[in-house]
Amino acid sequence: MYKNLTRGRLAAWIAGLSLWAAAASAENAAPLNVAFVYVSPIGDAGWTYQHDLGRRAMEEALGSRVSTTVVESVAEGPDSERVIRDLAAQDHRLIFATSFGYLEPTLRVAADFPNVRFEHAGGYKTAPNVNTYNARYxxxxxxxxxxxxxxxxxxxxxxxxxxxxxxxxxxxxxxxxxxxxxxxxxxxxxxxxxxxxxxxxxxxxxxxxxxxxxxxxxxxxxxxxxxxxxxxxxxxxxxxxxxxxxxxxxAQLTAITHQWGGYYTRVAQAVLAGTWKPEPVWGGMKDGxxxxxxxxxxxxxxxxxxxxxxxxxxxxxxxxxxxxxxxxxxxxxxxxxxxxxxxxxxxxxxxxxxxxxxxxxx
Structure with missing residues (x-):
């Protein structure tokens, strides 16, 4: 009986140690590197500013689990492909391309970096590692x-x-x-x-x-x-x-405001959990x-x-x-x-x- 009790305590101790090790490993795991590519300066208001508010909300929600990089004032066309390619090569596992003209450059880069997840704002084409998202403005x-x-x-x-x-x-x-x-x-x-x-x-x-x-x-x-x-x-x-x-x-009667924080947080969580899929999203007022x-x-x-x-x-x-x-x-x-x-x-x-x-x- 004493021997069985000792074995039970040892098993419990080992199980506890395993749980502690797993928790410590998760806590010390490298964050998800997330990049945002913007077509204009962030500024004080406007399209890019709202996307950046979404990025900040994601950071606040996920804390040390994510680390973000921002590149502002990236022209649509060849320059955007160069920037997106550089970010993918720099170990960013999730890249948000936030302007319509970034779609084709994003698709070209994505074909060369199958382990990176790409999210494109307003696009109409997807790939195994490229998703599109938009709002019913x-x-x-x-x-x-x-x-x-x-x-x-x-x-x-x-x-x-x-x-x-x-x-x-x-x-x-x-x-x-x-x-x-x-x-x-x-x-x-x-x-x-x-x-x-x-x-x-x-x-x-x-x-x-x-x-x-x-x-x-x-x-x-x-x-x-x-x-x-x-x-x-x-x-x-x-x-x-x-x-x-x-x-x-x-002058302002009202404003139509864009709210990206919730979506950006959910996408990053999906990448972290390994559940991300290229499923186009078109959310409206009811979706926030x-x-x-x-x-x-x-x-x-x-x-x-x-x-x-x-x-x-x-x-x-x-x-x-x-x-x-x-x-x-x-x-x-x-x-x-x-x-x-x-x-x-x-x-x-x-x-x-x-x-x-x-x-x-x-």
Whole structure:
């Protein structure tokens, strides 16, 4: 009996030692090296700033389990491939490529580094080690258009846009549909930048739209220039990507904000756990990927209530912005009834009625 007791204690001691060793090994394990490639400076607001907030949230959530590297102001094209390739070669096991034009470079690098996991923002192609993720920005765009339609005196909004990719076109169309729900005669005038980040060009485009009668401005570009121009010229603003109240305290009606922290944390956890898979993600307001900032105090209570009711309908799935009878800006019927499919939305290359502007080829 004494011998059995001794053996039992020894077994328990060995088991405890094994658990301690495993815990110590996990604690001392090298962190997951995660890299983020940005198309513009991080700055104080905008597209890149929101992605970097997501990175910081991931770091806070996972602590010493991750170590991050950031490369700012990386141009789309050959330069991005060089940067992504260097990061993969430097033992980064997870790389987030956060601009649309990084897709093909990412795919080329991924083919040469099969043990690295790549996540591309806004892309439409995957590979065994490349995933894509995006947000349904068009959902709060619709709400913002509804708000703009209620608050505009001229019935004209100005839209400063980067490139004519489907994500941008979706936003323009959803904003216009929302605005015309409030005012069936409303117009949304679009000016293209052919760049994602150029404060001088963004400001010039915003000024041109104000001179063309727009009393509400919005944008799909990377700096604070449109917000600052709206504040300067005394017109209303629907900010994009970040809450721009500090840059346009009087002008901003609301902002469409991007929220990446939760997603980045989940992806890193999946890589750490060995469960990561290339499963494209397209999250909406209900998923917390995108949100509408608080409305300006000057917005009438009944307008706030209308916007909130529509927001709740979108989150609950009772309303979809691209539904009902949809006619394009050339008069062609695009949808008779029901709701557009995700595939049709994802490949959108036409404007709805009410948009004033052309669709150049990128």
């Amino acid at each position: 068009y959902e709060p765009r619709y709400l913002a258009g509804l708000l703009a339609g209620k608050m505009s005196q001229t019935g004209v909004a100005g839209y400063v846009a980067g490139f004519p990719v489907p994500e941008v076109i979706q936003g323009i169309n959803a904003f216009t549909l929302g605005m015309r729900e409030a005012n069936p005669k409303a117009q949304v005038k679009v000016l293209w930048l052919n760049t994602w980040f150029d404060p001088a060009k963004e400001r010039e485009a915003a000024l041109t739209l104000v001179h063309q009668g727009a009393d509400v401005l919005t944008n799909h570009s990377g700096s604070t220039a449109v917000a600052q121009t709206a504040e300067e010229k005394g017109v209303k603003l629907v900010a994009y990507q970040s809450d721009m109240r500090r840059f346009a305290p009087n 990927f995108v949100a509408l900032a608080p409305l300006h105090p000057s917005v009438p209570a009944e307008v706030s209530a209308l916007v909130d009711a529509k927001r709740r309908a979108i989150v609950a799935g009772r309303f979809k912005p691209f539904s009902g009878r949809l006619v394009d800006h050339l008069g062609k019927l695009r949808l008779q009834q029901g709701a557009m499919s995700d595939e049709a939305i994802a490949t959108m290359n036409w404007f709805v009625q009410g948009v004033v502007g052309s669709l150049p080829t990128r």
